[in-house]
Amino acid sequence: MTTLAKNTRVAPLESGAPAPRGGFRRLGDLKIALLFIAPAMIGFIVFYVVPTIRGVYLSFTEYNILGDPEWVGVDNYTAIAKDPLFWNSLAVTGQYVFLNIVLQTALALGLALLMNKVAKSTLIRGALLLPWMMSNIIAALLWFWMLDYQIGVVNQFIEWAGLPRVAFFGSEEWAIPTQAIINTWRHMGYTALLIFAGMQAIPGHVYEVAKLDGASPFQTFCKITLPLLRPVLVMVLVVTVIGSFQVFDTVSVTTGGGPVNATRVIQYYIYQRAFTESDFGYGSAIAVILFLILALVAFIQMKFLKGNESDLD
Amino acid sequence: MKKTLGAVAVAAAVALSMSACSGSSSSAEAAKGEISYWLWDANQLPAYQQCADDFTKANPDVTVKITQRGWDDYWSTLTNGFVGGTAPDVFTNHLGRYGELAENKQLLAIDEAVEKDNVDLTAYNEGLADLWVGQDGKRYGLPKDWDTIGLFYNKAMLASAGVTEEQMKTLSWNPEDGGTYEDVIAHLTVDKSGKRGDEAGFDKNNVAVYGLGLNGGGDSSGQTEWSYLTNTTGWSHTDKNPWGTKYNYDDPKFQESMEWFAALAEKGYMPKLETTVGAAMADTFAAGKSAINAHGSWMTGQYTGYKGIEVGIAPTPVGPEGERASMFNGLADSIWAGTKKKDASIKWVEYLASAECQDVVASKAVVFPALKASSDKAAEAFKAKGVDVSAFTEHVKNKTTFLYPITDNTAKVKGIMEPAMDAVVSGKAPASSLTQANEQVNALFK
Numbered sequence: 001m002t003t004l005a006k007n008t009r010v011a012p013l014e015s016g017a018p019a020p021r022g023g024f025r026r027l028g029d030l031k032i033a034l035l036f037i038a039p040a041m042i043g044f045i046v047f048y049v050v051p052t053i054r055g056v057y058l059s060f061t062e063y064n065i066l067g068d069p070e071w072v073g074v075d076n077y078t079a080i081a082k083d084p085l086f087w088n089s090l091a092v093t094g095q096y097v098f099l100n101i102v103l104q105t106a107l108a109l110g111l112a113l114l115m116n117k118v119a120k121s122t123l124i125r126g127a128l129l130l131p132w133m134m135s136n137i138i139a140a141l142l143w144f145w146m147l148d149y150q151i152g153v154v155n156q157f158i159e160w161a162g163l164p165r166v167a168f169f170g171s172e173e174w175a176i177p178t179q180a181i182i183n184t185w186r187h188m189g190y191t192a193l194l195i196f197a198g199m200q201a202i203p204g205h206v207y208e209v210a211k212l213d214g215a216s217p218f219q220t221f222c223k224i225t226l227p228l229l230r231p232v233l234v235m236v237l238v239v240t241v242i243g244s245f246q247v248f249d250t251v252s253v254t255t256g257g258g259p260v261n262a263t264r265v266i267q268y269y270i271y272q273r274a275f276t277e278s279d280f281g282y283g284s285a286i287a288v289i290l291f292l293i294l295a296l297v298a299f300i301q302m303k304f305l306k307g308n309e310s311d312l313d
Numbered sequence: 314m315k316k317t318l319g320a321v322a323v324a325a326a327v328a329l330s331m332s333a334c335s336g337s338s339s340s341a342e343a344a345k346g347e348i349s350y351w352l353w354d355a356n357q358l359p360a361y362q363q364c365a366d367d368f369t370k371a372n373p374d375v376t377v378k379i380t381q382r383g384w385d386d387y388w389s390t391l392t393n394g395f396v397g398g399t400a401p402d403v404f405t406n407h408l409g410r411y412g413e414l415a416e417n418k419q420l421l422a423i424d425e426a427v428e429k430d431n432v433d434l435t436a437y438n439e440g441l442a443d444l445w446v447g448q449d450g451k452r453y454g455l456p457k458d459w460d461t462i463g464l465f466y467n468k469a470m471l472a473s474a475g476v477t478e479e480q481m482k483t484l485s486w487n488p489e490d491g492g493t494y495e496d497v498i499a500h501l502t503v504d505k506s507g508k509r510g511d512e513a514g515f516d517k518n519n520v521a522v523y524g525l526g527l528n529g530g531g532d533s534s535g536q537t538e539w540s541y542l543t544n545t546t547g548w549s550h551t552d553k554n555p556w557g558t559k560y561n562y563d564d565p566k567f568q569e570s571m572e573w574f575a576a577l578a579e580k581g582y583m584p585k586l587e588t589t590v591g592a593a594m595a596d597t598f599a600a601g602k603s604a605i606n607a608h609g610s611w612m613t614g615q616y617t618g619y620k621g622i623e624v625g626i627a628p629t630p631v632g633p634e635g636e637r638a639s640m641f642n643g644l645a646d647s648i649w650a651g652t653k654k655k656d657a658s659i660k661w662v663e664y665l666a667s668a669e670c671q672d673v674v675a676s677k678a679v680v681f682p683a684l685k686a687s688s689d690k691a692a693e694a695f696k697a698k699g700v701d702v703s704a705f706t707e708h709v710k711n712k713t714t715f716l717y718p719i720t721d722n723t724a725k726v727k728g729i730m731e732p733a734m735d736a737v738v739s740g741k742a743p744a745s746s747l748t749q750a751n752e753q754v755n756a757l758f759k
Contacts, residue, residue: 065396067415148591150602170587172741260585260736275389277724278413 038220052291059285064278076285086286088261089269096265097244099180104188105233105239111192113221116199125196128189136186140250143182144169169255172262179250179263187243191236197230234305238298245294247300266290322564345374349401350646352379353387357616362675364670368661375657395419397634398651404666408444408716408725409423409534411673412556414647415447416721421648422451425661433668437683438709441643444716448556455644455666456683458674459542459716460610461639462541463704464630467622468580470604474501475507481627486542488570494630495582498524501604502582510582517581524602525583528594530734533727533754534718537608538738540640543570544715555719558758560726560756562733562751568744575738586739609642610705611680617700628704635706641714643683681705722757728752 059076061069080086103158115125131139147154147168155165168178202225208222248267251257257264257272264272266286274283349571352361352668357535358381366378380401382390388410406414414420427434432455434442441456466481477495486494502510508522531538534550544550548567551557563566576584584603598606599619607629608616614626629637646665648658665669671682675691678698682688688706695702695732708714720726736742 053508064417066394066414066419144591149588150592151600152591165584165588167587167590170585170590174589255590258732258735259590259733259739260741264732272728277728278392279725280537 055284056288057206058281059288061281062253063280065280078281080285080289085102085261085264085269089264092263093245096176096180096247097241099177101240103180103184107184108188108191108195111188112195112199115192115196131186132152132190134186135251136255139186140182140253144254147178161265170259172259175255175259175262176184177248179191182250183247191240194236195229195232198229223290234301238301241297242294266298318644322513330481334693336543344656346654347376347378348403348654348661349378349380350661351404352381353384353405356679360674360679363673364665367669368664372660373445377655377661393670396718400649400651403646403648403656403661406645408642408719411453411647412447412719414723415453419650420453421650421652422453423648423659423662427452430663432663435548436685438685438688438717441683444555444719445645452749454647455662456645457665458680458682459643460607461641461705461708462537462604462607462629464627465616466605466625466627468625476500478625484630486545486630486635488573489547489697491573498582498605503535522582522601523582523584523603525577526598526606527584527589529589530586530731530738532734533730536640536642539571541607541629541638543567544638545634546570547634548719549715551720554716557718557720560751560754563748568747571737571744575740582719586735613695613702613750614679614701626701626704628707637713639708639714640717642717642755725757726754730751758759
């Protein structure tokens with residue numbers, strides 16, 4: 001998530017970086033400009049460019065971190081194409097992303113509307129952000145205990161209600177939805193805040209005109225709020241989709257990829273291959289593939305949802 | 314920075330003492346400064362802290378800084394340390410890991426020191442010292458402890474079911490009908506209306522107490538889950554041990570045993586795998602959800618420490634070939650190849666493996682030390698606490714142990730077998746599906 005937020009911020013910088021077309025009127029300006037850009041540029045090169053290039057290089061090697069990387073060409077990639085666990089991880093991640101995005105966007109939109117129209121108290125608006133302030137690991141572990149099959153409080157309630165206990169983390173059917181619900185709970189307040197901010201930017205006179213024309217609240221929402229929110233929604237979608245693809249921490253501290261392979265999401269699989277099985281070349285290759293997938297997803301979203309244009313102009 | 318300074322200081326001290334009194338052996342002079350030592354089991358920390366204090370008392374020039382890190386982070390932090398140069402001088406090592414570490418030249422071979430200092434390798438329980446000789450024939454650690462598997466049972470539940478503790482000692486098992494082991498497990502299972510597992514009308518979908526607890530699918534080793542059964546049939550994990558190059562999960566004998574094991578959950582005698590994700594097996598035993606738990610000797614303190622539950626320990630059942638079987642796993646202390654305090658580290662490792670330290674460990678009654686004499690002392694210490702641990706020691710005495718499978722690629726083997734075993738134990742796939750997983754595993758060795 002942060003990566004993308006940074007990139008979008010960096011992008012205009014890059015296109016704006018070249019000096020005015022008429023040549024450098026004063027060389028002094030360029031020097032000062034470079035001086036100001038330098039800290040960000042050095043950070044960008046050291047922490048983004050170099051690791052990315054090295055990651056791509058490692059994806060063509062066999063590397064167990066303790067020895068030296070050994071060039072193997074595209075062997076890792078051909079092996080990945082035939083690796084059922086890789087395809088499984090894509091499918092499982094896709095399932096998670098879909099559930100997470102649908103739930104999170106719908107709930108966040110609803111919450112944002114409530115914040116905008118009903119809950120004007122700062123206290124309540126702030127409370128919505130509380131889960132987001134929690135560490136991912138703590139949130140995951142709390143739910144892990146609460147949803148435990150044997151001793152979890154949620155299953156106690158389910159049993160009192162006369163229903164059979166649910167193996168939230170243990171059954172293959174429930175494992176991914178459970179992870180998606182936990183992360184929706186954690187993130188929806190933050191997403192709602194972003195959408196809410198977008199709503200604040202819609203000028204009040206548009207609503208006044210709609211009111212004069214006799215539009216119902218539902219019509220106003222569908223015909224005015226939603227279309228004018230589009231740039232914000234696209235940004236939120238891009239960020240949450242990429243964030244969802246990176247699901248790892250909740251899986252790592254709860255199911256660890258299981259039951260069987262039900263939650264072996266792509267980031268967890270990368271971690272498993274690289275850090276547990278010391279196959280850093282293979283892990284890097286999957287990471288490169290994930291990078292390409294995410295770049296494509298972000299591109300498609302920006303392109304077709306026209307996220308960089310606003311209807312307000 | 315601090316480390317570098319320390320190293321400089323040590324080097325300076327060494328140089329000084331060398332020039333001051335040439336003549337004494339160099340190893341005594343280099344054995345100075347602070348060495349770092351890592352272990353993962355918090356239960357053992359007090360014992361080893363005392364060893365470290367005693368060691369410093371005997372060797373005032375060397376201090377030992379002990380760091381305990383939980384098992385989950387232990388190996389990744391250690392690997393980072395190897396790469397970053399911050400690994401501990403000495404650390405607790407595991408059989409499943411040391412092969413790879415030795416192959417990547419991260420461990421210091423200690424043959425010379427062991428020979429020079431006359432470490433008596435026959436004083437350890439049989440086989441333990443040899444486990445730490447790598448494929449290259451070099452020794453990479455001195456044994457510190459061992460563990461075997463036993464059956465922890467809830468005495469009150471046995472009594473109310475009319476199962477005697479004598480019966481528990483003479484259980485037999487086979488993969489066809491489960492023998493008297495399954496009879497007892499079935500009888501100890503109780504559903505919510507009070508019907509036992511072997512009574513008519515038993516509701517397998519509403520079980521209050523399971524006859525046997527379940528720890529998990531057991532991945533590649535099945536150490537506490539199923540190996541105490543599968544290895545009584547004459548089956549073994551690999552073609553030879555240590556350093557086998559072929560795994561045997563495709564053996565029909567093994568698959569038949571796993572079929573029986575998975576069926577226990579199907580019959581309602583053992584919890585379904587999906588319900589065991591989360592709370593630890595020992596804790597659910599303490600909560601009265603299972604009557605028998607097969608678990609390792611290192612868990613003795615925890616099982617016998619629960620308030621309000623009387624716990625007994627029985628040996629694992631006798632198998633179709635007339636013998637019991639238990640995995641025999643041992644830990645050792647190894648030295649990092651990148652240590653800057655080689656001599657002090659060797660001294661510390663030898664001290665850890667000596668009677669002085671292992672008797673201290675024994676007196677705390679936490680684990681069984683590797684030295685035969687210290688093992689006996691540990692058994693006495695357990696007895697003094699009112700715990701009969703003969704179920705564990707019997708395996709060693711009667712030589713019914715088999716070694717933890719030591720091979721290359723253990724992490725990758727585990728990566729393949731974990732989901733495969735989970736699928737079988739949860740009943741999602743037949744045991745015959747292990748043949749395909751086995752092919753994947755064996756492909757790692759080609």
